[in-house]
Amino acid sequence: xxxxxxxxxxxxxxxxxxxxxxxxxxxxxxxxxxxxxxxxxxxxxxxxxxxxxxxxxxxxxxxxxxxxxxxxxxxxxxxxxxxxxxxxxxxxxxxxxxxxxxxxxxxxxxxxxxxxx
Amino acid sequence: xxxxxxxxxxxxxxxxxxxxxxxxxxxxxxxxxxxxxxxxxxxxxxxxxxxxxxxxxxxxxxxxxxxxxxxxxxxxxxxxxxxxxxxxxxxxxxxxxxxxxxxxxxxxxxxxxxx
Numbered sequence: 001x002x003x004x005x006x007x008x009x010x011x012x013x014x015x016x017x018x019x020x021x022x023x024x025x026x027x028x029x030x031x032x033x034x035x036x037x038x039x040x041x042x043x044x045x046x047x048x049x050x051x052x053x054x055x056x057x058x059x060x061x062x063x064x065x066x067x068x069x070x071x072x073x074x075x076x077x078x079x080x081x082x083x084x085x086x087x088x089x090x091x092x093x094x095x096x097x098x099x100x101x102x103x104x105x106x107x108x109x110x111x112x113x114x115x116x117x
Numbered sequence: 118x119x120x121x122x123x124x125x126x127x128x129x130x131x132x133x134x135x136x137x138x139x140x141x142x143x144x145x146x147x148x149x150x151x152x153x154x155x156x157x158x159x160x161x162x163x164x165x166x167x168x169x170x171x172x173x174x175x176x177x178x179x180x181x182x183x184x185x186x187x188x189x190x191x192x193x194x195x196x197x198x199x200x201x202x203x204x205x206x207x208x209x210x211x212x213x214x215x216x217x218x219x220x221x222x223x224x225x226x227x228x229x230x231x232x
Contacts, residue, residue: 002160033220043207043222090161092220106220108153108161 003027004109006091012115018079021112025072025093031055032074033094033106034066038087049074078114086116119144119210123223131231136180136195138226140208143189149211150191151220152182156204164206167191178202203230 003026013019025032034046036059045058049068060066063081068074078085092106124139142148152164165176172184182193191208208223 002162004160035220035222042224045220092161105163105166107163110160 002107002109004091004093004107006089006109006112008112009110010113010115012117013081014117015081015083017081017116018077019081019114021076021078021089021091021114023074023076023091023093023109025074025091026107029093029095029107030072031094031096032068032072033092034060034074034076035090035092035108036087037090037111038084040084043090046076081116083116086114088113119146119148119221121150121208121210121221121223123206123208123226125226126224127227127229129229129231130198132200133197136193136198136202136228138193138206138208138228140191140193140223141189142191142208142210144210150182150184151209151211152176152180152191152193153207153209153222154204155207155225161207164193198228198230200230200232203228 005024007022011019030051033048035043036046037043046060047066048056052068063079066076088111090111091109094106120143122141130136147169150167153161154164155161164180165174165182167174167184175181180195182191184191205225205227207225209220
């Protein structure tokens with residue numbers, strides 16, 4: 001158990017809908033990262049927040065957005081969903097702002113499996 | 118930009134025999150490199166990491182990896198495979214390029230262990 005929690009575990013929805021994925025980092029971790037794992041693209045980085053502020057952006061679509069709240073939990077919002085958005089979405093957390101650069105380790109949650117029908 | 122290539126998409130070994138999962142990286146900097154494991158229907162677990170200290174890195178569950186700068190490789194090994202090692206393994210490099218520390222994952226190597 002990494003200490004990172006994600007809810008819900010599974011989500012099934014229809015095209016055009018909007019969903020929110022939630023992540024609680026490990027106690028004491030200030031950085032939260034979101035990753036998408038799909039059959040086509042493999043595992044890819046979406047976005048990073050540190051202490052409530054956006055720090056880095058990866059291959060995140062404009063239809064997707066995220067935020068980190070004062071209690072450090074984070075939410076990933078996916079809107080106008082398409083079939084291709086079906087994937088496993090992981091959240092990871094680390095202590096510092098710079099993740100592995102400061103020898104921080106990123107700890108991953110169990111993921112949320114999103115199915116868009 | 119950093120990148121990572123896992124040379125085998127699938128490796129099959131017999132229980133008790135050695136495991137070798139190959140990984141090559143590309144980096145303009147001194148990279149931080151990781152191996153993560155993903156068991157079926159589970160999240161990602163860190164096996165080990167290299168961050169410019171010792172080139173031979175020991176991880177959990179008997180795995181180790183050697184950083185070879187001249188070969189730009191970071192292969193994962195284990196002397197004796199166990200059935201519980203069956204999983205997907207990801208070689209990962211940290212991205213110094215334009216980001217603060219996100220990870221770049223290889224495509225993964227699925228390890229099967231035969232009894």
